[in-house]
Amino acid sequence: MKLRYILPLIISAFMFSCNSNKVTKTEDYKAYLTTTIDHSELMANANLWTEKLEKAPNQFPYLSKRVNAYTQIFNTTGNIDFLIKAEKDLNSAIEMTNRKFPAFLKSLAANYISQHRFKEALVLLKEADASGEKRNGTKKMFFDVHLELGNYLAAEAYLKQIKNTSDFDYLIRLAKWEDHKGNLEGAIKQMEKATAIAEASNLKGIKQWSYTNLADFYGHAGEIKKSYNHYLKALKLDPNDAYAKKGIAWITYSYENNTNEALNILNHISTYYKAPDYDLLKAEIAEYTNDKELKSSALNDYKSAVQNKQYGDMYNAYNVMVYNDELLLPEQALEIAKHEVESRPTPQSYDLLAWSYFKKGDVEKANAIVEKFIEGQTYEPTVLYHIAEIYKAAGKTDKVKELKSELVASLYELGPTMVPKIKQL
Numbered sequence: 001m002k003l004r005y006i007l008p009l010i011i012s013a014f015m016f017s018c019n020s021n022k023v024t025k026t027e028d029y030k031a032y033l034t035t036t037i038d039h040s041e042l043m044a045n046a047n048l049w050t051e052k053l054e055k056a057p058n059q060f061p062y063l064s065k066r067v068n069a070y071t072q073i074f075n076t077t078g079n080i081d082f083l084i085k086a087e088k089d090l091n092s093a094i095e096m097t098n099r100k101f102p103a104f105l106k107s108l109a110a111n112y113i114s115q116h117r118f119k120e121a122l123v124l125l126k127e128a129d130a131s132g133e134k135r136n137g138t139k140k141m142f143f144d145v146h147l148e149l150g151n152y153l154a155a156e157a158y159l160k161q162i163k164n165t166s167d168f169d170y171l172i173r174l175a176k177w178e179d180h181k182g183n184l185e186g187a188i189k190q191m192e193k194a195t196a197i198a199e200a201s202n203l204k205g206i207k208q209w210s211y212t213n214l215a216d217f218y219g220h221a222g223e224i225k226k227s228y229n230h231y232l233k234a235l236k237l238d239p240n241d242a243y244a245k246k247g248i249a250w251i252t253y254s255y256e257n258n259t260n261e262a263l264n265i266l267n268h269i270s271t272y273y274k275a276p277d278y279d280l281l282k283a284e285i286a287e288y289t290n291d292k293e294l295k296s297s298a299l300n301d302y303k304s305a306v307q308n309k310q311y312g313d314m315y316n317a318y319n320v321m322v323y324n325d326e327l328l329l330p331e332q333a334l335e336i337a338k339h340e341v342e343s344r345p346t347p348q349s350y351d352l353l354a355w356s357y358f359k360k361g362d363v364e365k366a367n368a369i370v371e372k373f374i375e376g377q378t379y380e381p382t383v384l385y386h387i388a389e390i391y392k393a394a395g396k397t398d399k400v401k402e403l404k405s406e407l408v409a410s411l412y413e414l415g416p417t418m419v420p421k422i423k424q425l
Helices: 009-014 028-031 040-053 060-077 080-096 104-113 118-130 135-149 152-161 167-178 183-200 204-220 222-239 242-255 259-269 276-289 292-305 316-326 330-343 347-360 363-374 381-393 397-408 416-423
Strands: none
Touching: 028 242, 040 060, 060 080, 060 104, 080 104, 080 259, 104 118, 104 135, 104 222, 118 222, 118 397, 135 167, 152 167, 152 316, 167 183, 167 204, 183 204, 204 242, 204 416, 222 242, 242 259, 242 276, 259 276, 276 416, 316 347, 316 363, 330 347, 347 363, 347 381, 347 416, 363 381, 381 397, 381 416, 397 416
């Protein structure tokens, strides 16, 4: 099996010794840890287009403007209500224009992608493509959706059709494709090229996006200092970038073993950005520090948040893990995993299914799923850990040994709670 993440031996040996690694400096980002973030300007923009629509309800361009405003609010606050509001406006605009504007169809497809409604997004893209308008942009979205659905031959075909090594959109997709194949070095190379184009364009949005994505790749490769510096670059462009702050929180927790600082950053983010998976990170840190009260509180916050039906399938993967590993309810996890495989038959979805059967005690079925749908198809460390546990239970000692070496090299991404679990493989 291909080794995806290669860290220096010194890192894998000493990664979790107390504060032996230090790359962050509080003074670098403390100015961004403000609790007085104001979203009133974003709301005012949305309200402006609402007022215009009230006066001229047939003006579909106003709907488009409000969609943009709602989407920006969702991206900035994590509030799912605004993603759903944007969806409703897009459906109204499509109906109002008798489905004759492919741009609306593609915008709704993008909204569905955010909601993990990939099959519905694919239907919309096919309809938009049939118009023949701006097909190159549609092909880029086809690649995105097919990759998410596990249609890898189709994804690769579309990637070849949009090939342009001087195009930002192509390079970021090529980076994603290389990462999918387990070629992290290639993914970083392409993402660096894309970032250079973003910087030359001097467009804030794509620069910020590029910095956080490149930071993620650097982190996977063990280039922690580079990862940290790129999260800082993103924050310099947008001091409210919750994702960049979460990235720094992960470094302080997983690399520096500074759980107090990690929680301090996460608690700050929670004052203005709401996403259930951030609660799970708090729960993980609490588990590592043996803070049972905090872990219980964070898990309860997560469970309460995902009860909101507007999240749909967005948190299925997280829910499977919580039901299996925290609530010890594999039957419920299994039902969600089956649904996820049906709607999105990727190796990652099959991993959720295999892990659910394993936690339920059906090692034979879990092993069969791994062999048929997962092994060699993905290089995500969490999936590799699940495979190792299943193979250990199935008595495949040699394969477990091989996987263990890869997992040791992925300790930074997996986090400190996984150290004892990997040691016992």
